[in-house]
Amino acid sequence: MTRFGAVREYPVDLAVVSIGAILAYVIVTSFQAGSTLRLLATFPLALFLPGYALISVLFPATDRTARQATSRAIETRPRGIDLVERLGLSFALSLTIIPIVAIVLPFTQWGFTTASTAATLALLTVVLAQTGVVRRLRTPTEDRFIVSPIASLARLRGDENAAITASSVVLVLAIGLAAGALIIGFLVPMSTGGFTELALYGESDDGELVAGGIESEIEPGDAVPMTVSVDNQEGEETTYTLVVQEQRLEDGTVVERTQLDVFETTLADNTTETSELSVTPTAADGEDVRISVLLFHGEPPAEPTNENAAEDTYTWVTAEESDDE
Template sequence: MRVHQWTGDLLLILLFSGLAAGGILSEISVTPIRVALALPLVLLVPGYAFISALFPEVPDEDDGFGALERVVLSVALSLAIVALVAYAANFTPYGITLLPITVAVVAWTVLFSLLGLVRRARLDPADRYGIRAGPSLGVVPGLFTVQRRRPGDTRGPFEPENGRHLLLNVFLVFSLLALLVAGGYMAFAAPSLPDEQPHTEFYLLSENDEGELTSTDLPTDLSAGETDPITVAIENHEGETQTYTTVVYQQEVTLSEDGRTVESVDGAEELDRFETIVESGETEQVSYDAGPTADGDVYVWFLLYHGDVPDDPSPENADETTRLVFTD
């Protein structure tokens, strides 16, 4: 087998992945081009690269996958891979946004494409899987033709031998086409869909041992008068510049035995307040030394107000809230 026959499909996948990443992340404004780049990246190439790494050999009568099986499995696997990537991105500082998903999907595709090339190269040339235009395209008409076989003949994957098999093949092709049409529609319609609802994100961060900001290492064991530095983060998705007021509010509480329920609030007071101006679409991070002024079980609330602050600020009337919990 010539080199281009067993490397061509994966080299094409690698080239397309680079073009797709560049086109999507550069935010080109020509929607049809974005669709042409995004759809294969979501619906085909990550799964195809994965299948190629797992099965680098030419299929035989009893094992392996031919061109048609690879395409069908690639679509299903690609959807699963992109879904898993999006789920994982939700736990990163970036969230489910275009940048981490595109980078992760392209990295996955490049990794398994290279692995597939390496595994094919280690096989005997006659055993390497590759795309052959004639045989690969020739299986398509066979999807819709009932095959008559003699006893002992082997039935190939997706080859119909009765009306029921033929109906299942029609349904399979229709489903794939519907998936492509739906994806194309969403890609074309996305620019005209209404923007997300205006909102503000409000949360606390602290530095971990590596000096990175995280929400998992917030102080919890300070005594009265002790403080630790934290970061108050405000993300403005309201569509215009906002002036926010943050009120630092302390509650002395009595907790249940399991520490999950507040049985009573024994005292409350305002500790501090400050204003923050945040441009639309921007995030401001404010350094603050936080800690309780009383011993025992204490909640230190951070109450965010978009406009005027009420005379009696509290967690019940704030626009956004977050808190630190200090337990005795």
């Protein structure tokens, strides 16, 4: 077979699947969360393309009618499936692939993010599609699956298996609707707005950041070292203001606030920043105070509190004179 002949026999459906996966990846990673185009590109990339590519590997041949199946003595059953069955199984297998990707990615260096998930699904689709091309071209021409919607529809009218084909169409529609409802429920809440994570860390003896590792007992007038982490998952660049307060509480109610520090930072989407702080409480000997870090989008209000902050975290500190002379 010449190169030109190989190109002519290259399966059009698998070429469309490969190109579609690449375009979907570019759209998903280029447009902001909440974009209609990004949402529309997510549907085929997550719900159809990977499954169709896998089906092309598993079933390179088309099905045969009952007469064709019995005309050969050796082969007593069809080796392939038709277009309608491929569409239905494509949805089903795509829904099987997504959880596997979601389980594996968090254990990799790329993590479980929008970009890494889209890249994994696109790469998996392209690799499976090209494997399907090889499998299909090695299948005899008379048995090879070729996209033919007209032939599939004709079966609904005249074939003795029309009832089975019609049920396959219903199955495809049912799976498509269920998959669509699932992906809408998963994506729409995320598209309405992102989130920001705020965390407070101390430092271990070997220099590692440890949650809850902040020194809780100090001498009056000593500084408390701590590290503040801000993770921007808002879907866009965001400016934050962080206010550090010393708070005195009585019966669970804040009765006095002292501002110890305030600073501003701007983070790109999907980035994390850590800031080392050294705050000095004004607590007297034997007094317990709460050190709160309050995060605000943009400028903070005139009276920053834990209640009006977008995010807040805190640690308790006790001031106590040392017994050493």
